[in-house]
Structures are given as C-alpha cells and as structure tokens.
Amino acid sequence: xxxxxxxxxxxxxxxxxxxxxxxxxxxxxxxxxxxxxxxxxxxxxxxxxxxxxxxxxxxxxxxxxxxxxxxxxxxxxxxxxxxxxxxxxxxxxxxxxxxxxxxxxxxxxxxxxxxxxxxxxxxxxxxxxxxxxxxx
Amino acid sequence: xxxxxxxxxxxxxxxxxxxxxxxxxxxxxxxxxxxxxxxxxxxxxxxxxxxxxxxxxxxxxxxxxxxxxxxxxxxxxxxxxxxxxxxxxxxxxxxxxxxxxxxxxxxxxxxxxxxxxxxxxxxxxxxxxxxxxxxxxxxxxxxxxxxxxxxxxxxxxxxxxxxxxxxxxxxxxxxxxxxxxxxxxxxxxxxxxxxxxxxxxxx
Numbered sequence: 001x002x003x004x005x006x007x008x009x010x011x012x013x014x015x016x017x018x019x020x021x022x023x024x025x026x027x028x029x030x031x032x033x034x035x036x037x038x039x040x041x042x043x044x045x046x047x048x049x050x051x052x053x054x055x056x057x058x059x060x061x062x063x064x065x066x067x068x069x070x071x072x073x074x075x076x077x078x079x080x081x082x083x084x085x086x087x088x089x090x091x092x093x094x095x096x097x098x099x100x101x102x103x104x105x106x107x108x109x110x111x112x113x114x115x116x117x118x119x120x121x122x123x124x125x126x127x128x129x130x131x132x133x134x135x136x
Numbered sequence: 137x138x139x140x141x142x143x144x145x146x147x148x149x150x151x152x153x154x155x156x157x158x159x160x161x162x163x164x165x166x167x168x169x170x171x172x173x174x175x176x177x178x179x180x181x182x183x184x185x186x187x188x189x190x191x192x193x194x195x196x197x198x199x200x201x202x203x204x205x206x207x208x209x210x211x212x213x214x215x216x217x218x219x220x221x222x223x224x225x226x227x228x229x230x231x232x233x234x235x236x237x238x239x240x241x242x243x244x245x246x247x248x249x250x251x252x253x254x255x256x257x258x259x260x261x262x263x264x265x266x267x268x269x270x271x272x273x274x275x276x277x278x279x280x281x282x283x284x285x286x287x288x289x290x291x292x293x294x295x296x297x298x299x300x301x302x303x304x305x306x307x308x309x310x311x312x313x314x315x316x317x318x319x320x321x322x323x324x325x326x327x328x329x330x331x332x333x334x335x336x337x338x339x
Contacts, residue, residue: 013205013295050297051333054219054226075220076209076295104213105151108206122150 005067005085006135007035008127010103011043013077013114021124023131035067039083042069046079056100057093072096078103084135091134098130158214163238172269179270179281189279197287204291211235220296224322224330227296228257231289239288240265250319255327259289260317267316282316289318299323 010019022032042062049058050073058071070092072080080096080103106118157163178199179192186192211234212218221227232247240261250256267281293300301321 050220051222051329052336054222056218056220073220074209075212075218076205077297078209101156101213102152104156104209105154107209108156109151110202114205120150120152122152126152 005035005083006087006131007039007083008099008131009039009081009083010099010118011079011081012116015043016115018078018114018116019118019123019127021127023128023135035083038062038064038067039069039081042071042081043079045069046071046073046081050079057096059089070096072100074100074103076107078107087135091136095130095134098134099127102126102130156210156213163214165241175266175284176270178284189276192279193283196281196284197290200284200287200289201291201294204288204293205295206291207235207238207288208292208295211238222297222333224257224298224326227293227298228259228320231292232259235288235292236261239285245315253321255322255324257320257322258317259320260315261285262315264316280316282318285316286318289320293320293322298326300326 004024006023008019008021008023009017012018022035027035041064045062046058049061049071056072056074058073060068061071062069066085068084068086070082070084070087072082074080080099082092082095084092102123106112106120106123107114112118179196182192182195182199186195211230212220215234221230228247231244233243236242236244244259245262246258246260248258248260250258261282264282264285266284270281272279272281290300300323
C-alpha cells in the first residue's frame with residue numbers, strides 16, 4: 001500500500017489559500033500536484049454544499065479515485081479542507097474543530113488580513129499535534 | 137503545557153495559545169469614557185486625512201469593516217451551538233440581536249425590510265452609542281458617525297457570504313430624534329442564491 005495521504009488546507013475569506021500542510025511528510029512531485037489539483041477542484045463542491053446546511057462540518061464533499069476531500073466552513077467564510085484516503089468521520093470532525101479554534105485566534109489578530117498566509121510556527125506545530133491526536 | 141520549541145518568545149503568550157473567552161460573563165467590557173476617548177481620536181485621525189465628508193465616512197467604514205469580519209467569526213463561535221447562517225434573515229437577525237448587544241449592550245431598535253425592494257433591509261437604532269457626545273459642526277452637517285457601525289455591519293455580512301452595498305447611516309443628525317438607520321442592499325448574486333436555495337427546498 002502506498003503512503004498515507006493527509007493534506008490540510010485553509011482557504012481564507014477571499015478564496016486565498018492561507019495555510020497548507022502535508023501531514024504525512026514529503027511525497028514525490030507527481031503526487032503533490034495531483035493532491036493540490038483535487039483539493040482545488042473540491043472548492044466548487046464546497047461552495048455548493050455550504051449553502052445547503054447550517055452545520056460547519058460538511059463531511060466528504062468530493063472524491064477522486066481513493067482520495068477524499070472533507071470540508072469545514074466557518075461562519076466567517078473561511079474553509080478548511082482535508083484531503084485523505086478514507087478516515088473516520090469522527091476523527092476528521094474533531095480535527096477540524098481543533099483547528100477552527102486555532103484559526104479564530106489567528107484571524108482575531110489585527111495584523112492578520114483575510115489573505116495573509118499563516119506562517120506562525122506555533123500554529124503549524126499545534127495543527128500537527130491536533131492531527132496526531134485526532135487522526136492518529 | 138507548552139511543548140519544547142513551541143514558544144518563540146518567553147515573555148509573551150503566543151496568540152495561538154491564548155484562551156478565547158466563550159461565555160458572556162467572561163467577556164470583559166470597556167469603560168464608556170475610555171471608548172469615547174478612543175473613538176474621538178479615531179475620528180480626528182480620519183478627519184486629518186480626509187478631503188471630504190464622504191471620504192471621512194469611508195475611512196470610518198473601512199475601520200468598521202475590519203471589526204465586522206472578525207466579529208462574525210468570534211460571535212458565532214460564542215453561540216451555544218456554532219452554526220453558519222446561510223439565510224439572509226438568519227444573518228440579519230444575528231446582527232440585530234447578537235452583535236448589537238455585544239457592541240452596545242442592547243439589541244438594535246428595529247430591523248425591517250424596505251417596502252420598495254426585497255433586497256433592501258434597514259437596521260435602525262434610536263440612540264446609537266457611537267453618536268453620543270459627538271456634536272457635528274455645521275460645516276460637517278451631513279456627517280454621520282454611524283458610518284463606522286455601517287462598516288461593521290458590512291464586514292459581518294461580507295464575512296458571512298452576503299456581500300452588500302455600503303448603505304451608510306441615514307437618519308437625522310440635526311433632527312430632534314437621533315435615530316440612525318443603516319440601509320443594507322444585498323448584491324444581486326446574493327438574492328439569486330437565496331432564490332435558488334428556496335427553489336431547491338421546495339423541490
């Protein structure tokens with residue numbers, strides 16, 4: 001079996017990708033491109049799904065072969081996307097919940113704008129910890 | 137609690153580690169005098185840099201917009217169950233009865249739909265806190281300090297996915313009643329989406 005797939009992206013209020021992390025370590029370029037492509041393509045599906053429900057967690061919005069994209073839309077218009085290979089719903093939901101709280105803190109910073117990339121090392125570290133805890 | 141390597145600065149708590157007060161009781165309030173001082177400074181700052189009354193209002197609106205986008209996220213998170221607001225009425229009610237108490241300690245006096253157009257709504261307040269202690273000189277007669285609140289509303293709507301035109305605060309500055317009305321006019325795309333949603337629900 002190939003290496004596990006777990007890529008996480010935050011798309012800001014104005015459709016800028018503001019944070020991206022590959023949680024399972026470096027991959028060959030070909031795979032990276034594919035993953036990015038699938039994630040970006042899923043944004044359309046998120047746009048459709050997010051207006052049909054009041055829930056933040058949108059479950060799996062899109063899939064490509066054995067790649068799944070789960071999404072989480074915040075009330076303030078940011079979207080969290082996770083590309084994975086079929087994880088349990090509960091773990092993904094918990095992961096989004098934790099990252100959402102971290103994201104609120106960052107966006108409350110007056111120097112953060114909707115299109116600023118999140119480069120904080122602490123944020124990165126906390127996201128990885130959350131992933132380890134909830135997604136194993 | 138802090139892991140090794142997780143603290144770039146020993147003295148300050150990193151923003152990611154700070155608590156977000158969740159319940160109403162934990163949220164601190166600011167003395168009105170302190171606020172009034174800050175706001176008067178903000179207005180004179182904007183006045184120094186604005187060539188016209190419209191530009192002055194635009195500057196205040198921009199400041200409010202920044203506040204609004206953040207408030208939408210924060211106040212939604214503070215609700216009992218965190219929900220997004222995909223409906224026009226939901227988000228307006230949220231502004232009227234959640235955001236207003238957070239900002240001014242009371243809900244807005246009125247929220248209504250304009251008679252003539254169904255994409256226009258009005259939020260009015262008889263005595264907007266930001267207008268207190270501000271006497272508008274005759275040379276600034278058309279200036280409405282409520283523009284900052286109009287900006288907050290615009291920011292909140294924008295963050296929630298309902299871009300709207302800047303309505304500006306109408307209402308009588310010099311009139312006997314100090315009522316301020318914020319006119320919200322949604323963009324055509326918002327109304328189209330709302331209609332599509334309703335159609336989909338009806339099946």
